[in-house]
Amino acid sequence: MMRIGLGCDLHRLVEGRPFILAGVRLPSAKGEMGHSDGDVLAHAVIDALLGAAALGDIGEFFPPDDPEWKDADSMKLLRQSWAKVKAAGWRLVNLDCCVICEVPKVLPHREVIRASLAAALEADPQKVFVKAKTGEGLGPIGEGLAVEAEAVCLLEKTNQTYE
């Protein structure tokens, strides 16, 4: 059995915060506002994985009003989410992502971002891809006020479950 999962997220960009994508810090004057570290890409990927496995969503597992997740490393949340998905017997076929922001340029950092996601998911980097778009100057993303991430994953059920 195969299942598709979709995740999306958006964070405000503010001065004085680091700009983090999948645990990779990009040089930028502004970064994601958030209760956790604001890693918009990690959050979208978590929701894609949890959605494909019909296990829940990021807000249920890591509530934004819970002090435990204040300034949390979102890649840790991703690894925990993947462990739940894997324990339910799923393996990753592939993950495809899109990051939409005006600045900074994401493309020069694509390979390190892919590698970071692949490591968290214990997958070959060839199964993970990341693309970057701009908002063409339109709306909050185009005005540099926000960054958005979208992720789609395909999972395949194996016979193995453990817990």
Ligand code: MG
């Ligand atoms: Mg988020």
